[in-house]
Amino acid sequence: MLKTCFRKIIKISSAVLFLFLFLFILNGTVAADQLTLTNGKSYRGEILTNSFSLKTEYAEINIQTQYLSKITRKNTLFILKAAENNKFSGQLQGTIKFRSDSQELNINLQDLSSLDFSQTAKFSNNKAxxxxxxxxxxxxxxxxxxxxxxxxxxxxxxxxxxxxxxxxxxxxxxxxxxxxxxxxxxxxxxxxxxxxxxxxxxxxxxxxxxxxxxxxxxxx
Known part of the structure; x- marks a missing residue:
């Protein structure tokens, strides 16, 4: 009787542990940032760059990564979409640091096709x-x-x-x-x-x- 109960407890515990690990892995996969290069190669992982330097027709701006939702290339320019439908377009400067499969990559922005962010912070200030x-x-x-x-x-x-x-x-x-x-x-x-x-x-x-x-x- 005790052995049967013990086996049931082990089976239930194993099932719960398996479900927890599955959800953890699934959540990590879904939440990952996705970077795609112009050669078609793509990576899933974490963007390490805190801000992007953008040269536009009207100014040079540093955009904080936490507020971005997507970056896409359009011919020679990049379109940066941010929270609350904010949008900037221009030429990106520098490189991107990206962690994928435990290795850190330095991506030349000229090789970037698109970048999808898994999380986008909401604005709390500067909306006058x-x-x-x-x-x-x-x-x-x-x-x-x-x-x-x-x-x-x-x-x-x-x-x-x-x-x-x-x-x-x-x-x-x-x-x-x-x-x-x-x-x-x-x-x-x-x-x-x-x-x-x-x-x-x-x-x-x-x-x-x-x-x-x-x-x-x-x-x-």
Missing amino acids: VSVSLTNNDYFSANTVENGININTSLGSPLNIPFSKLISIEYLAAKDVYLIKRQNDSAVEATFSQNKIVLWPAAGEIFELNLNYLKKMTFNN
Whole structure:
């Protein structure tokens, strides 16, 4: 009787242990990052690079890896997709460190076809403005300065505090910006400055070339 019970306990324990190991292995496989090279070879493992340096038309930006969901090559450029539909495009700089099957690989970015991230962190800060650019990039950010300098239709310079703004939108037909203000009339104007300092939710502070600004919405 005791032997029979003991055998049943062993069988149950073995089954539970096997199930635990199976789920552990399965979870590790599913959760792995996947890297694919231009030659078709792919690896599953863990991305070790903490950030990516991206050279775009409008700025040079460091994007933090934890917020990325996917990187794909499109001709000579790379598309970086991040949390909350943020997207950046440009030329990646440097190399990628990737651990696969207990060995660390240094991948030249010129050989990268795509990179899928198993986990993507949500943004907790730097979401005061939503920025859309002429190359279809989009991201959330905070403004670092207090306001923006414009030239009005009368030719006089004016500084508008960001706290008073609703949105800034480029009107291509007129080659001016429509600036909507809180509790005040909208104005059409051009910028009297070339760049604006932003702190994106997905990366580090950079200067945005205003020639590429399509729309900026203030999430007050």
